[in-house]
Amino acid sequence: MKFFLFIYLFSIMIILFSIQSKSLSMSKEDGAIVYNDFCLRCHGPQGRSLTKTIPPLNNSDFLLNLKKSISIIKFGAKKPIFVNGKEYSGNSMIAQGLDDEEISDVLNFIRNSWDNSNETQVSAKDVNDIKEPL
Ligand code: HEC
Numbered sequence: 530m531k532f533f534l535f536i537y538l539f540s541i542m543i544i545l546f547s548i549q550s551k552s553l554s555m556s557k558e559d560g561a562i563v564y565n566d567f568c569l570r571c572h573g574p575q576g577r578s579l580t581k582t583i584p585p586l587n588n589s590d591f592l593l594n595l596k597k598s599i600s601i602i603k604f605g606a607k608k609p610i611f612v613n614g615k616e617y618s619g620n621s622m623i624a625q626g627l628d629d630e631e632i633s634d635v636l637n638f639i640r641n642s643w644d645n646s647n648e649t650q651v652s653a654k655d656v657n658d659i660k661e662p663l
Contacts, residue, residue, distance in 0.1 A: 553650045560638025567625045567636065576643045582621065584612035587643040595636075597663050599655065602632050604662040627644060629653040 551559070564572075568586075573579045574586035584591065591612045592598050601610070605617035627635070630653040640647040 532586045551602065551634075553641070553648075556634045556637040556650065557641055559631075560634035560636070561575065561642075563627065563631050563635040564582040564638050567627065568639075571621070576639060576645070582617065584610075584615070584617050586639045587645060589613065589645075592640060595649075595651065595655070596659060598636060599632065599651070599659045602627070602635065603656060603659060607662045629656040 537585060541549050570581050571579060572586050573583075576585060576589075578585050586592065589612050591601075601622055603624060605624040606617075606622040609619045610617050633651045633653045636651045636656075639645065640651070
């Protein structure tokens, strides 16, 4: 009997642990890995971008719009965009094939790195909710 009680409590613990969402700092850490692998080569180590045709992520006003930020990472840029008043063609930012959780992680990283800070955590569900390019 004790044995079954133990199995029962153990299973509940596992279930509770697996549905608990990642903390912001854990998501940021995972997002840093995604950033280094998929974004760094264009957006640069300080989010300042490497060429004039690539917009900055540090202090970007575009990033204040969460839905558009999710969309551009999920689907790529489908049209010209404006960042801090400057126009970018929309020809270079293509979808990197990340899953919803990776996109939420990388957003939590770039929204909370360098001079950027944003207490609101982005979840995989927020990413899943964006079904078509905005
Ligand atoms: C091939 C270079 C390239 C790569 C790789 C790339 N981007 Fe971009 N990104 C751009 C360009 C260029 C734009 C502006 C739109 C355009 O002209 O296509 C942009 C726009 C953006 C924007 C909106 C504008 C801004 O500056 O706030 C965000 C957010 C963004 N990228 C995030 C990412 C993330 C996150 C990754 C990695 C998953 C990534 N990008 C990978 C080139 C790139």
